[in-house]
Every structure is written in structure tokens, then in C-alpha cells.
Amino acid sequence: MTSMIKASLLTLAIGAAFHSADSRASVSLYFSDSNAVNYCQAFTPGVSNTIRNRVIGAQNIGTATIAVACNYTTAHNTSDSTDQNLAQVYQVFSNGAATPVTISCTLLTGVVGFNFGDDYSVTKTLNLAPGEAAYIYFDGNDNPTPSATFNNGAVGVNCNLPPQVYMTDVELVWQAEDGIGT
Numbered sequence: 001m002t003s004m005i006k007a008s009l010l011t012l013a014i015g016a017a018f019h020s021a022d023s024r025a026s027v028s029l030y031f032s033d034s035n036a037v038n039y040c041q042a043f044t045p046g047v048s049n050t051i052r053n054r055v056i057g058a059q060n061i062g063t064a065t066i067a068v069a070c071n072y073t074t075a076h077n078t079s080d081s082t083d084q085n086l087a088q089v090y091q092v093f094s095n096g097a098a099t100p101v102t103i104s105c106t107l108l109t110g111v112v113g114f115n116f117g118d119d120y121s122v123t124k125t126l127n128l129a130p131g132e133a134a135y136i137y138f139d140g141n142d143n144p145t146p147s148a149t150f151n152n153g154a155v156g157v158n159c160n161l162p163p164q165v166y167m168t169d170v171e172l173v174w175q176a177e178d179g180i181g182t
């Protein structure tokens with residue numbers, strides 16, 4: 001063999017050794033924890049808005065249930081559906097009332113007017129005793145076509161916050177490549 005052919009074959013062998021179909025980084029779960037006021041606000045502005053932002057969350061100081069909207073960011077990567085996808089949302093509540101309360105939240109995904117196949121909604125409820133704290137949890141299994149994520153759609157949650165209840169915390173879980181090859 002000529003040295004040119006040997007060099008070409010060596011180059012191909014080295015390239016094949018460094019390239020494999022599984023050379024992408026592993027996908028890991030990441031978590032963020034934030035005060036609910038960073039993501040959520042009352043539907044109704046002005047004097048009828050009885051939601052007060054507190055250091056420990058948003059509290060309904062009124063005498064009637066009020067609607068609160070929370071919006072979350074999803075990042076998209078056109079080359080891989082596993083990059084930076086929101087996978088789970090936890091809405092955390094604390095009952096500051098003297099009586100039990102029922103909280104309902106509706107997860108909404110998709111974009112109004114565009115049908116990307118990811119539009120759906122699901123409602124969940126939570127019963128809280130006085131002084132109790134708990135969360136409502138949404139993930140891709142709430143989708144009529146279950147997936148590991150919310151299918152890259154826009155993601156929001158609307159909650160009905162009873163009087164004297166705090167929406168204290170929002171916990172988001174997403175998956176992204178960790179930079180470590182598999």
C-alpha cells in the first residue's frame with residue numbers, strides 16, 4: 001500500500017473511533033425553586049385584586065376566591081426534543097385560614113391559534129386543612145398522549161386561590177443535556 005492510502009485509512013479509523021452514534025451528552029433532570037410571585041399574578045388588576053405579594057409567596061387577603069395565572073418558560077431545540085424541556089411543575093400552597101380549603105389549578109399547554117399537536121389542559125384539586133402545606137403536581141403524563149415533557153408547548157397554570165391561602169413556591173423540573181458524553 002502506498003503511504004497516501006495508509007494515511008487515508010488511518011484518518012478514517014481515527015475519525016470512526018472518535019465518532020459514535022451515542023456520543024451525545026447524557027440527559028439529566030434539573031430543578032429550580034422560586035417564590036410564586038416570580039411567575040404568578042392575579043387575573044384581576046386594580047382594587048378588586050386581593051392578592052398580596054409576600055416574601056413567602058402570594059397571599060389572598062380577601063374574602064373571596066381569586067384567580068391567579070402562572071406562566072413558565074420552555075426552551076426549544078430544533079435538533080433534539082430532549083434539550084431544555086420543561087418536564088414537571090409543582091405549585092405549592094399553604095392554608096393560612098382557620099377552615100379547610102379546596103384549591104383547583106388547571107395546566108394549559110400550547111399556543112392559541114396554532115395547532116402544534118401539544119394543546120391540552122388538565123385540572124387538579126388539592127384539599128388543605130388549616131395550617132397545612134402541600135402541592136399540586138403536573139407532568140407530561142397529564143398529556144392525553146403521555147410524554148416525558150409537555151411536548152415543548154407554552155406552559156401555564158391557572159389556580160383559584162381561596163381566602164387566606166398562600167401560593168408559596170413554584171418548583172420547575174426540566175431535562176437538558178449535562179455535557180457529559182454517554
